[in-house]
Amino acid sequence: MSERSTPTFAQRIGYIWGRTLPASMSEWVRADLTGPGATRRYLVRILVPIIPVLSLFLLMPGPLWMGLAMMALLYLPLIYFTVALMYVYRRHRLIKHGLDPALADADARERSAADRLAYERKHGRA
Structure with a gap:
């Protein structure tokens, strides 16, 4: 029997929770x-599961806006830090799985190289 190349449902849940x-x-x-959609998957995995937990603030007595404001006080910084730490998270997960951490920003390097080449062609250097 050959080894699987894609995770089972249980392995995928473990992977989302940080297992190797x-x-x-x-x-x-x-x-x-x-790959394509990596940023979207990362944001969804972190930002969506916390919504039901934060929704508990809506059960607090008082006006609806107060519960929503309490949710926002926690959710907005979470969004900010989730986006800010995305590169660090990717590098960590790549290293943890024995992959090259430079893959985390390979697409940005490719875009930069293409931009540089276009610039050099435009100004007669290439």
Whole structure:
């Protein structure tokens, strides 16, 4: 029996909670962390599950706006720090799975190289 290249449902839940997947799934992990939609998946995995917990503030006695304001006081900084730490999180997960941490910003380096080449062509340097 060959090893799986994609995680089972239980492995995927464990992965979302920070567990390491087997080496046979390295390509799946790389695609998950750096492929198309990686940013969206990262934000959804962190920002969506906390909403039901924060919704408990709506059960507090008082006007609705007060519960919403308490939710916002916690949720807005969470959004900010989640976005700010995305690169750090990606590098950490890549290292944890034995992959090159430079993959975390490979797309940005490719865009930068393309921009530089276009600039040099425009100004007669290439």
